Amino acid sequence: MYVCNCNGIRERQVHQAIACGASTAKAVFDHVQCRPQCARCVCDIREMIDEAQVALQQAAE
Numbered sequence: 001m002y003v004c005n006c007n008g009i010r011e012r013q014v015h016q017a018i019a020c021g022a023s024t025a026k027a028v029f030d031h032v033q034c035r036p037q038c039a040r041c042v043c044d045i046r047e048m049i050d051e052a053q054v055a056l057q058q059a060a061e
């Protein structure tokens with residue numbers, strides 16, 4: 001499933017970027033070597049980062 005239609009960034013790629021330490025939407029774009037265009041996907045990417053951080057915190061408890 002595509003998260004960013006402008007750049008063809010898939011959900012899997014965002015998860016990989018987060019696993020590699022990306023903690024901001026910009027870091028995710030840097031990881032996949034793209035730049036935001038319309039930026040409609042930025043909120044979705046931020047939500048994915050937040051969800052991953054919550055999951056990590058819960059796993060640590």
Ligand code: FES
Pocket residue numbers: 003004005006007035036037038039040041042
């Ligand atoms: S959907 Fe990601 S920049 Fe447009």
